[in-house]
Amino acid sequence: MKTFSHVALAAICLSSFGLAPAAAQVKYPTRAIHIIVGFTPGGGNDIIARIFGQKLSESLGQPVIIENKPGAGAILATEYVARSAPDGYTLLVGASGAMVINPAVYEKLSYDTMRDFKPVSELGSFPLILIVNAASPFKSLADLVAYAKSNPDKANYSSSSAAFQLATELFKQKTGVPMQMIPYKGANDSVTAVISGEVTATIADAGPVTSQVNGGQARALAVAAPKRMDSLPDVPTMKEAGADVEAVLWSGIFVPAATPPEIVRKLEAEFVRIARLPDVISRLKLLNIESVGNSSEEFSRIIAADLERWRAVARAGNIKITQ
Incomplete structure (x- = not known):
């Protein structure tokens, strides 16, 4: 008469107590x-x-x-x-x-x-990018910071979500600039507000921004990322531009x-x-x-x-x- 091996007996015991190996418990996906x-x-x-x-x-x-x-x-x-x-x-x-x-x-x-x-x-x-109007006098991040500190009643930024607002708030806290937030419904609206001159600047993700920067409608001052973007190699990071800001x-x-x-x-x-x-x-x-x-x-x-x-x-x- 054949007898069970110790391994087989152990498997039966585990099974009866609901302790079978994980592979036997879950077949995924079905x-x-x-x-x-x-x-x-x-x-x-x-x-x-x-x-x-x-x-x-x-x-x-x-x-x-x-x-x-x-x-x-x-x-x-x-x-x-x-x-x-x-x-x-x-x-x-x-x-x-x-x-x-x-x-x-x-x-x-x-x-x-x-x-x-x-x-x-x-x-x-x-990666997030800080942009201004291409026709603005701001050629660098330092230019924007100096303007905002000298014109606290004029400097503002557009934002379409809490994520962009907090990223800009981090920038404000690190640089000491007093910029007022102007809310917009969507990221494209927020970027358009900069291009049309309604607001001073905005921080937005690269998707809605890169084509306008490459097309000459907007100027990118800095990337809030640990490294430069391949699609905008001449745009410095915030740290390179003098602001200790990372917001990815x-x-x-x-x-x-x-x-x-x-x-x-x-x-x-x-x-x-x-x-x-x-x-x-x-x-x-x-x-x-x-x-x-x-x-x-x-x-x-x-x-x-x-x-x-x-x-x-x-x-x-x-x-x-x-x-």
Whole structure:
């Protein structure tokens, strides 16, 4: 009569107590994955979602559906994913604005980035650029700072979101310039206000700005990033221009906090792999987005540091949004 081996007996015992190996517990994915984007189609975050979603579908053999749920500065989409089943089938493309800027400026928020989400991987980063009207007398960052300090009642800036407002507030705190914020509905409107002469300057992401700079309608004074941009090699960084300012926005993948670790690890490996594909890197570069693809742990550290930094900037500038 045949007898069971010790290994087989151990497996049966583990199974009966619900302790079978992780591979036996979760088979993933077996159906369509939904990636939620808190912005309208066609923007940077939507394009990132579609580029990565296509590659993810090809490698996992399941459909990846991009769902746009715009509204309230991406709060609606973020809330939706926070309350979704933690099963790996509902992912969030979370941008800096929703994940680290909103918690810094909103007095009440229906989600907590650190409590309600598990970061999977940072997908892309967006350098920010400070621009002025091309016909203005400001040839350098020092020119703008000197003007703003001499004309505190005239110097102002346009902003279309809390993210750009806090980035400019950081610039103000580091340089001591007294610039008044003028709100606009969208990033393109904010840039147009500079080109038309309605405002003195703006800080915006490279997407809506680079073509105007290259076309001669706007002048870029500095990039708020650790290094110069390939598409604007003659524009210095803020540090090179004399201001100790770094403000890089990002977008990454998040899942609900209770998502099983083995699913998080599988998604992390996939997104890191995709971010390093040459065609993905080149497609994002055309949009002035740097492909990243870091680990869950590294992304978590970036988020924690950004939360602390932007909360400090908001407190120092007394910036609060009440709902």
